[in-house]
Amino acid sequence: MSLDIGVWIGALLTLGIFSFLYRDNPFYKLCESIFVGVSAGYWFCVFFFDNMVRKFYFGVFPSEAGIEPKYFLIVGAVLGALMLTRLIPSIGWISRWPLSFIVGATAGLYMMLFFVSNGLNQVADTMLPLYRETAGGDFDPAETLGTILVFIGTFTGLIYFFFSKEHKGLFGGAARVGIFFLMVTFGAAFGYTVMSRMSLLIGRMDFLFRDWLGLLG
Template sequence: MGFWGQFGVWLAALLTIGIISFLYKDNFLYKACEAIFVGISAGYWFIVYYWDNLYKKFYLQVTNHDLTSWERIIPWVGFILGVMMLSRLFEKIGWLSRWPLAFIVGATAGLYMMIYFVSNAMAQVASTIIPVFIGDWATIIANFFIVAGTFCGLVYFFFSKEHKGAFGLASRVGIWFLMITFGASFGYTVMSRMSLMIGRLDFLFGTWLGMIK
């Protein structure tokens, strides 16, 4: 590793320690790391968006003479809508920024409506309506739990009817299933964060200090 590589490792180690120092208390090193992070990530995403979106989706399209004239003109509409977005900076013409916003809201609402309806609602319902009493006992029990758990979970989220009687019982079973999910998600989150922490410690004691071989 050359000088700049070593310098990078030392810098990364300093920043890692700076962030970890927050565990003691909020301090100037943590605040500096935080400020560096905000600035650099804003600049990073701006540049990535510029090259990935404005350059590839607009510039390369409008300057590509292999495309038809329509295909070269249409990206200009997106560009003009984008420029209209900047009108928000000027009070008198700020209302113009609603046009690109309306376009994005409308297009993404329609897009997500179909995507979520197909993948979240329809596909999940279809996967739940399955033959229960099929295969060995373990499969039967698993299938039963999946069907009953999904149904009871949905009952719990149905707030238009009071949760009493049989409906209330199903709702209670539903929340038991939900608690298992929350517990499992919590366990997974803890383990993933632990894994990240181990990664950082491995970097500090291995890559930086060379204590782990």
């Protein structure tokens, strides 16, 4: 059994969270409350030093000679400070300015990002020649089948997501084919989620039985 107090704390907290499997209880609530407080404090500190100190402070006042100070970052800090006006109801409306900046910038950035990465790139990777050849120039049946399936699956999947036209007749049939492809995707996602949760559970059991109790070699 471990003599490390940190391992003991970790083990007791782990058992506390697992106690929820029996039912909601004070031990679980205690561990949950600790987690909420600690994680809020942890992320606050990490955010503060990473962004306010490293990016802002050392951006405006570079620690090394020869680096240009980025004075424009002060605008970001002022916008951020304006966000705190929300705490004063009489001038709380000013906090809409930084919020508008964030919303506008996010909309602009994401619009272009998704247009390129999720839109153009995916379409380009789907619109490939359906007849595929090996490196030697021979017909490649496996690659050809894969390309055809990807093309049909993507096209029919998109048809399924098109709700401006009723899913009837040929259009409805294509949408049904799209559902089958989407179901495989959801099945794969579900399978991987189960696997990842199981992996975490195995990790916690390993911690309890190996690191804490020392029962595993």
